[in-house]
Amino acid sequence: MKFKDQNHEELYKKICGKMRYLDTYHQALAYLLALDTVCRNHISDIYDIAEDSIKTNCINKEWQTSTSKKTIRLAFNLWNGTTSDITSDEEEKNSNLYAVDEIFCCEYAPFYWESIKLRYPEYM
Numbered sequence: 338m339k340f341k342d343q344n345h346e347e348l349y350k351k352i353c354g355k356m357r358y359l360d361t362y363h364q365a366l367a368y369l370l371a372l373d374t375v376c377r378n379h380i381s382d383i384y385d386i387a388e389d390s391i392k393t394n395c396i397n398k399e400w401q402t403s404t405s406k407k408t409i410r411l412a413f414n415l416w417n418g419t420t421s422d423i424t425s426d427e428e429e430k431n432s433n434l435y436a437v438d439e440i441f442c443c444e445y446a447p448f449y450w451e452s453i454k455l456r457y458p459e460y461m
Contacts, residue, residue: 338368339451345371352380357389362416365456366391369412372448375405383409396422407440411449415456 340346348371356363370376370384383395391413396406410432413419420435433439441449454461 338455339447341372341445341448344377345448348377352386355386357386361456361458365415365452366412368452368455369408369415369449372445372452373405373408375400375402376408379405383412391416391419393419393422404443404445406434407443408445408449410435411440411452415452 340349349367352367352371353359353364356367366384370380376383379395379398379400382392382398382400384391393413395401396409401409410419414435420432422432422434
């Protein structure tokens with residue numbers, strides 16, 4: 338498995354150690370949460386470890402960057418097939434921002450591929 342840097346690898350292992358389950362869904366989520374610096378700083382705003390649930394409304398928070406949004410969108414899609422953002426009025430809005438050409442158009446593309454391999458090991 339490829340890691341962006343040592344911090345990425347160490348935080349991935351730390352997150353995995355705290356997760357209730359360590360199946361392919363959780364491994365892919367932990368990998369992506371540990372990848373991006375903004376996501377690293379806001380893990381508790383993105384994922385509730387105690388409740389074992391993602392927080393879909395985090396996508397519209399002011400701390401988000403275009404790259405952190407791509408990372409979170411991929412993480413949520415791999416988690417449960419999410420293809421919608423929660424709008425400010427709490428309604429779901431389907432978004433073409435979940436499309437592969439939108440998400441993979443950034444420097445993290447090689448690492449995004451790693452997360453897909455984690456989520457779907459039976460096809461690798």
